[in-house]
Amino acid sequence: xxxxxxxxxxxxxxxxxxxxxxxxxxxxxxxxxxxxxxxxxxxxxxxxxxxxxxxxxxxxxxxxxxxxxxxxxxxxxxxxxxxxxxxxxxxxxxxxxxxxxxxxxxxxxxxxxxxxxxxxxxxxxxxxxxxxxxxxxxxxxxxxxxxxxxxxxxxxxxxxxxxxxxxxxxxxxxxxxxxxxxxxxxxxxxxxxxxxxxxxxxxxxxxxxxxxxxxxxxxxxxxxxxxxxxxxxxxxxxxxxxxxxxxxxxxxxxxxxx
Amino acid sequence: xxxxxxxxxxxxxxxxxxxxxxxxxxxxxxxxxxxxxxxxxxxxxxxxxxxxxxxxxxxxxxxxxxxxxxxxxxxxxxxxxxxxxxxxxxxxxxxxxxxxxxxxxxxxxxxxxxxxxxxxxxxxxxxxxxxxxxxxxxxxxxxxxxxxxxxxxxxxxxxxxxxxxxxxxxxxxxxxxxxxxxxxxxxxxxxxxxxxxxxxxxxxxxxxxxxxxxxxxxxxxxxxxxxxxxxxxxxxxxxxxxxxxxxxxxxxxxxxxx
DNA sequence: ATAAACTTTTTTGTCTACAATTCGTTGACT
DNA sequence: AGTCAACGAATTGTAGACAAAAAAGTTTAT
Numbered sequence: 001x002x003x004x005x006x007x008x009x010x011x012x013x014x015x016x017x018x019x020x021x022x023x024x025x026x027x028x029x030x031x032x033x034x035x036x037x038x039x040x041x042x043x044x045x046x047x048x049x050x051x052x053x054x055x056x057x058x059x060x061x062x063x064x065x066x067x068x069x070x071x072x073x074x075x076x077x078x079x080x081x082x083x084x085x086x087x088x089x090x091x092x093x094x095x096x097x098x099x100x101x102x103x104x105x106x107x108x109x110x111x112x113x114x115x116x117x118x119x120x121x122x123x124x125x126x127x128x129x130x131x132x133x134x135x136x137x138x139x140x141x142x143x144x145x146x147x148x149x150x151x152x153x154x155x156x157x158x159x160x161x162x163x164x165x166x167x168x169x170x171x172x173x174x175x176x177x178x179x180x181x182x183x184x185x186x187x188x189x190x191x192x193x194x195x196x197x198x199x200x201x202x203x204x205x206x207x208x209x210x211x212x213x214x215x216x217x218x219x220x221x222x223x224x225x226x227x228x229x230x231x232x233x234x235x236x237x238x239x240x241x242x243x244x245x246x247x248x249x250x251x252x253x254x255x256x257x258x
Numbered sequence: 259x260x261x262x263x264x265x266x267x268x269x270x271x272x273x274x275x276x277x278x279x280x281x282x283x284x285x286x287x288x289x290x291x292x293x294x295x296x297x298x299x300x301x302x303x304x305x306x307x308x309x310x311x312x313x314x315x316x317x318x319x320x321x322x323x324x325x326x327x328x329x330x331x332x333x334x335x336x337x338x339x340x341x342x343x344x345x346x347x348x349x350x351x352x353x354x355x356x357x358x359x360x361x362x363x364x365x366x367x368x369x370x371x372x373x374x375x376x377x378x379x380x381x382x383x384x385x386x387x388x389x390x391x392x393x394x395x396x397x398x399x400x401x402x403x404x405x406x407x408x409x410x411x412x413x414x415x416x417x418x419x420x421x422x423x424x425x426x427x428x429x430x431x432x433x434x435x436x437x438x439x440x441x442x443x444x445x446x447x448x449x450x451x452x453x454x455x456x457x458x459x460x461x462x463x464x465x466x467x468x469x470x471x472x473x474x475x476x477x478x479x480x481x482x483x484x485x486x487x488x489x490x491x492x493x494x495x496x497x498x499x500x501x502x503x504x505x506x507x508x509x510x511x512x513x514x515x516x
Numbered sequence: 517a518t519a520a521a522c523t524t525t526t527t528t529g530t531c532t533a534c535a536a537t538t539c540g541t542t543g544a545c546t
Numbered sequence: 547a548g549t550c551a552a553c554g555a556a557t558t559g560t561a562g563a564c565a566a567a568a569a570a571g572t573t574t575a576t
Contacts (some may be wrong), residue, residue: 089347179371
């Protein structure tokens with residue numbers, strides 16, 4: 001792993017004449033944004049845009065104008081461009097030549113494919129984690145489940161979606177395969193968009209206590225049960241969406257008149 | 259990825275007055291410069307660098323100096339930068355801040371992870387394709403197998419590796435799940451690098467006629483056999499590598515002195 | 517009044533110049 | 547002689563300027 005994990009950030013505090021004020025902020029990177037428009041490095045901007053998409057403050061289809069974003073974040077357009085390119089590689093943003101960047105709108109077909117992929121991968125990860133989960137990891141998962149239940153109790157749908165995604169992603173990362181975790185990250189991000197787009201009834205996403213039952217299976221070292229629960233859970237989530245009969249929206253126009 | 263294929267569709271249904279006039283202007287931008295070195299657009303440069311890596315003309319660990327590449331391709335550094343960013347997202351190139359871009363050197367750990375991922379995904383794809391393969395698809399696969407056998411007969415190891423990767427990727431694309439195909443693309447590219455790095459005996463990669471037996475299973479619509487063959491095949495390939503006991507090279511330094 | 521042609525404005529794409537960083541080398545000091 | 551610091555060459559990182567394209571708005575002719 002040597003070189004790979006240093007890819008991010010680096011480039012500590014650099015001071016440009018007019019930016020002396022936020023030079024200190026840069027170092028922290030993580031979640032720091034004291035001023036309205038302070039975070040000047042790519043990683044921070046990336047995270048903030050991604051968070052806005054996941055939390056549905058930027059709706060699917062929304063156009064992302066480079067200069068506007070640059071102004072908001074106090075960054076150059078070049079940097080925004082870099083971030084948008086990364087988001088588009090992760091399929092969270094769609095880049096259309098000469099037109100710009102848009103928050104992705106996964107089609108129903110893509111939605112099916114995402115769930116098919118997850119059904120292949122996640123039960124296996126659950127089985128694996130069940131055999132290796134440490135108490136600390138279990139605690140972390142329980143914490144996430146708790147936060148999710150709390151958000152659900154408060155009818156905070158966006159937080160439920162976000163936390164649910166985080167739960168699945170955390171499992172993937174704990175399972176000890178960085179490559180698969182990376183792919184699961186893409187899939188959970190896409191799933192967030194899919195749920196936003198296609199989940200009509202309120203708060204049905206990732207229903208009831210399936211997450212906590214999964215954690216119990218981990219605690220009991222019961223790999224098979226964990227895998228089975230995960231599979232069922234994914235089916236459940238997929239079936240709770242309006243995909244089966246769903247409207248295709250825009251694309252239909254072309255299919256209808258042919 | 260998504261960018262290319264959406265150039266047309268999107269809002270194509272709506273008619274804009276100027277469309278006809280602009281359409282021909284757009285075309286000009288494409289092939290402005292047709293000199294010898296003229297890739298000139300990002301896609302072409304991307305493909306050429308990727309091909310060079312897959313065919314081992316650029317060895318793992320090789321540094322990719324931006325200005326040098328810009329000169330070679332008659333492009334600007336900015337464009338090279340764009341391409342390198344894309345390659346790094348695909349994990350074929352490692353980007354180290356302030357140091358530059360290097361052809362990726364997957365670790366043994368990553369190699370194991372890649373094969374674990376493939377074992378989850380590819381048997382399922384094989385099973386699926388067996389039930390849906392058209393004659394044309396089978397013909398295409400046989401063609402690839404033939405080309406590979408020919409390359410093997412000529413002891414052209416690089417072509418064998420490349421064609422073998424293409425075979426697996428073609429299966430993934432035929433299986434009809436674009437998301438999984440995309441992920442398999444990454445995994446096969448990484449596998450190419452892994453084989454280059456860790457395959458000591460000559461031409462052992464993707465051994466014998468396993469590919470052609472797989473195609474036969476497809477032809478017989480025998481999903482279970484196809485899945486089983488694929489799984490066996492992957493194990494076979496992995497075990498033919500020097501991974502099990504392999505030297506860890508550079509990374510060891512950090513682990514050894516800790 | 518409508519629709520095409522022209523103009524203006526907004527937005528994206530690309531290039532070039534400059535600032536910052538790294539790494540190798542030289543030179544001074546102990 | 548050996549160590550360390552400072553310089554210098556090579557390379558990457560970033561911003562800002564300019565050109566090309568799309569979108570919006572305006573005029574003109576039928």
